[in-house]
Amino acid sequence: xxxxxxxxxxxxxxxxxxxxxxxxxxxxxxxxxxxxxxxxxxxxxxxxxxxxxxxxxxxxxxxxxxxxxxxxxxxxxxxxxxxxxxxxxxxxxxxxxxxxxxxxxxxxxxxxxxxxx
Numbered sequence: 093x094x095x096x097x098x099x100x101x102x103x104x105x106x107x108x109x110x111x112x113x114x115x116x117x118x119x120x121x122x123x124x125x126x127x128x129x130x131x132x133x134x135x136x137x138x139x140x141x142x143x144x145x146x147x148x149x150x151x152x153x154x155x156x157x158x159x160x161x162x163x164x165x166x167x168x169x170x171x172x173x174x175x176x177x178x179x180x181x182x183x184x185x186x187x188x189x190x191x192x193x194x195x196x197x198x199x200x201x202x203x204x205x206x207x208x209x
Contacts (some may be wrong), residue, residue: 093117094124103200104128107139113150122153126160135167137199146177151184158190167191171199 095109106125110117129136136157146154154170161168169191173181181187193199 093120097128100200102134103137103202104134105137105139105196105200107141109142111142112145112147113140113143113153114145114147115149118147118149118153121150122156125153125157129157129161129164129166133165135169135202136161137193137196138168138170139172139196139199140170140177141172141174143177144174146180151180151186154186154190167202169193169199171196 093108093110095107098105098107106128108121113121125136125138138154138157158168170181171193172195173192178187178192181190181192191199
């Protein structure tokens with residue numbers, strides 16, 4: 093599911109190692125990510141390069157993590173999002189509330205998000 097967590101400066105990078113973020117694992121992904129969020133000022137960056145499909149449960153998990161991160165003064169974003177998932181984020185307009193970077197390095201740097209995803 094999530095293969096590792098890696099701190100790079102004040103950014104906690106989580107690598108999601110599944111092809112489908114769906115009802116079968118969305119609850120576990122949400123729980124694991126929320127457990128990582130503490131009260132210190134930091135950002136959570138979810139690397140989604142292996143994820144080819146997200147269903148409504150997966151979207152719900154991402155929204156829950158976003159809300160929890162915001163309540164804890166954390167930032168939250170995605171990187172390396174594949175085209176089908178990027179299209180879903182655009183269709184649901186979640187790309188307006190969840191920051192998406194083209195690469196992990198850009199996400200860690202916190203530069204301009206990739207609005208073309």
